Amino acid sequence: AQKVTQAQTEISVVEKEDVTLDCVYETRDTTYYLFWYKQPPSGELVFLIRRNSFDEQNEISGRYSWNFQKSTSSFNFTITASQVVDSAVYFCALSDLTTSGTYKYIFGTGTRLKVLA
Amino acid sequence: EAEVAQSPRYKITEKSQAVAFWCDPISGHATLYWYRQILGQGPELLVQFQDESVVDDSQLPKDRFSAERLKGVDSTLKIQPAELGDSAMYLCASSFEKGSTEAFFGQGTRLTVV
Numbered sequence: 001a002q003k004v005t006q007a008q009t010e011i012s013v014v015e016k017e018d019v020t021l022d023c024v025y026e027t028r029d030t031t032y033y034l035f036w037y038k039q040p041p042s043g044e045l046v047f048l049i050r051r052n053s054f055d056e057q058n059e060i061s062g063r064y065s066w067n068f069q070k071s072t073s074s075f076n077f078t079i080t081a082s083q084v085v086d087s088a089v090y091f092c093a094l095s096d097l098t099t100s101g102t103y104k105y106i107f108g109t110g111t112r113l114k115v116l117a
Numbered sequence: 118e119a120e121v122a123q124s125p126r127y128k129i130t131e132k133s134q135a136v137a138f139w140c141d142p143i144s145g146h147a148t149l150y151w152y153r154q155i156l157g158q159g160p161e162l163l164v165q166f167q168d169e170s171v172v173d174d175s176q177l178p179k180d181r182f183s184a185e186r187l188k189g190v191d192s193t194l195k196i197q198p199a200e201l202g203d204s205a206m207y208l209c210a211s212s213f214e215k216g217s218t219e220a221f222f223g224q225g226t227r228l229t230v231v
Binding site: 037045095098100108110 | 148150152157158159160161162165167172173206208210212215216217218219220221222223224225227
């Protein structure tokens with residue numbers, strides 16, 4: 001079954017601390033995509049990253065970095081030197097190829113990050 | 118910058134009333150999704166369109182929910198009658214074509230049923 005688990009419900013850190021958000025997935029597919037989205041209080045889902053299952057290279061974008069490990073089915077997200085503006089709910093998602101040839105997303109339950117000044 | 122438009126942003130309705138949400142995807146996007154996000158949970162797919170055709174509505178409570186995308190562009194999601202448990206954020210998303218893996222989300226409609 002397709003499943004995404006985000007075991008951390010809520011994390012609080014003090015500004016400038018590093019923080020890692022965990023994501024573990026289950027999939028029957030050999031080719032799949034993993035995503036991270038940020039949901040600020042305004043409600044929209046903001047795309048952060050997409051990773052193809054064949055590309056296990058870690059990626060860094062500014063203060064954000066992602067660690068993809070197929071061996072442990074994990075796709076963890078680290079924010080370095082956190083800022084108050086990073087406060088949001090973060091969702092990990094897995095692509096699910098449907099019988100119609102389109103993709104839909106399977107989302108985790110999200111991790112609420114609070115960065116305190 | 119192109120974006121997915123949704124309206125209204127907020128809706129309060131009494132239980133047993135009808136309510137409708139509207140979504141206008143990014144121009145040219147063939148695939149349109151409606152997701153429901155209950156407070157404290159991740160979004161879950163309700164219905165997915167490819168152009169004007171429904172390709173997945175397996176999680177849509179069809180006794181009270183309906184969705185249409187008549188001309189393959191904008192879409193309407195309706196609930197009739199609304200129940201207290203329908204209180205949630207309703208998110209619309211679109212993607213360019215059938216095999217696209219990246220979807221763009223609108224700001225959502227936050228529904229409260231009282």
